[in-house]
Amino acid sequence: MALSVRDLTVHYGSFAAVRGARLDIADGEVLALLGPSGSGKSTLLRAITGLEPSTSGSVRWDGADLAPVPVHRRGFGLVFQDGQLFPHRDVAANITFGLRMHGVPRREHAARVKALLDLVGLTGFERRRVTELSGGQAQRVALARALAPEPRLLLLDEPLSGLDAGLREQLAIDLAELLRRNKITALLVTHDQEEAFTLADRVAVLDAGKIRQEGAVRSVWQQPVDDGVARFLGVTSFVDGVAAGGLVRTPLGDVVLAAVTEGPVRLGLRPHALRVNENGLAGEVRAAVHRREHVRLVVSVGESTVDAVAPVTADLRAGDPVRLTLDPDGIAVVG
Numbered sequence: 001m002a003l004s005v006r007d008l009t010v011h012y013g014s015f016a017a018v019r020g021a022r023l024d025i026a027d028g029e030v031l032a033l034l035g036p037s038g039s040g041k042s043t044l045l046r047a048i049t050g051l052e053p054s055t056s057g058s059v060r061w062d063g064a065d066l067a068p069v070p071v072h073r074r075g076f077g078l079v080f081q082d083g084q085l086f087p088h089r090d091v092a093a094n095i096t097f098g099l100r101m102h103g104v105p106r107r108e109h110a111a112r113v114k115a116l117l118d119l120v121g122l123t124g125f126e127r128r129r130v131t132e133l134s135g136g137q138a139q140r141v142a143l144a145r146a147l148a149p150e151p152r153l154l155l156l157d158e159p160l161s162g163l164d165a166g167l168r169e170q171l172a173i174d175l176a177e178l179l180r181r182n183k184i185t186a187l188l189v190t191h192d193q194e195e196a197f198t199l200a201d202r203v204a205v206l207d208a209g210k211i212r213q214e215g216a217v218r219s220v221w222q223q224p225v226d227d228g229v230a231r232f233l234g235v236t237s238f239v240d241g242v243a244a245g246g247l248v249r250t251p252l253g254d255v256v257l258a259a260v261t262e263g264p265v266r267l268g269l270r271p272h273a274l275r276v277n278e279n280g281l282a283g284e285v286r287a288a289v290h291r292r293e294h295v296r297l298v299v300s301v302g303e304s305t306v307d308a309v310a311p312v313t314a315d316l317r318a319g320d321p322v323r324l325t326l327d328p329d330g331i332a333v334v335g
């Protein structure tokens with residue numbers, strides 16, 4: 001393992017913001033720390049960098065304890081939500097700062113800056129003033145500056161949070177490509193599931209200072225360990241069922257789920273787990289909200305209320321009868 005964190009606990013006074021954290025990042029791997037606001041993500045990241053002292057536990061790199069190694073000697077690159085560029089210097093000078101800090105000879109600076117700007121998609125931006133950059137461009141410069149000394153670990157704390165939705169999505173895709181292509185080992189802090197899933201190989205879900213689950217992106221998404229993690233990952237309702245021969249029978253209908261063990265199962269339903277169909281379970285629309293890609297419904301079914309989706313073309317209003325069927329795509333197996 002490149003990075004190994006064991007039993008890491010961080011206190012602010014008597015309050016434990018991170019409790020007994022354990023995580024590993026392999027060489028070239030991207031791990032996302034995902035969790036709601038206040039769950040301790042930034043504190044854990046800062047403790048790994050050495051910016052925040054830990055109460056107990058260890059942070060190791062290739063087996064060597066980093067406790068005696070000061071922040072600037074850990075070989076880590078940092079990018080924050082607000083890139084924290086030097087406003088009075090141009091783009092090249094901001095990136096050169098990272099190079100000078102690490103003793104790269106001056107004659108190599110121009111070529112390195114050019115290569116880094118090419119890497120982040122800002123070719124030719126050397127002489128631009130930092131104050132004249134868009135939010136997305138500024139974050140790309142912050143990324144180039146962090147990558148300049150070729151850090152062994154890149155730490156990204158909500159790097160895209162300050163950007164508007166469209167730009168954020170595009171930059172997440174670009175960043176994912178950049179990290180993979182260059183085999184950069186990285187730790188990403190985010191509260192945004194989409195971002196975590198776009199960027200990371202593995203995720204660790206944090207809540208109230210504890211890592212609740214850690215694993216490959218797809219397995220965490222499909223098999224959250226409990227209702228809390230499931231809810232954080234977009235599950236809005238739950239139904240208990242019984243699995244036999246790959247088919248799960250539930251009060252909301254039957255559904256084929258491949259990787260499910262026989263016997264009682266608890267299913268977590270994301271809104272698109274229930275789709276409007278000609279056949280299926282009868283219900284009544286309570287509310288309909290038009291979204292870009294579908295109509296989101298709240299439907300009462302007997303005594304309970306569930307979320308569901310209909311195609312954008314559906315003309316449904318409160319009071320309309322509907323029929324719903326289960327879609328395996330929107331279903332997680334909980335526990």
Ligand SMILES: Nc1ncnc2c1ncn2[C@@H]1O[C@H](COP(=O)(O)OP(=O)(O)OP(=O)(O)O)[C@@H](O)[C@H]1O
Nearest residue numbers: 012015017035036037038039040041042043044191
């Ligand atoms: N310097 C500090 N002194 C005291 N308490 C702090 C300090 N920094 C953070 N906390 C508390 O520690 C907890 C974890 O904070 P942290 O910033 O790590 O969470 P987070 O998951 O990164 O949240 P966000 O997504 O909102 O940034 C919160 O309850 C916060 O109020």
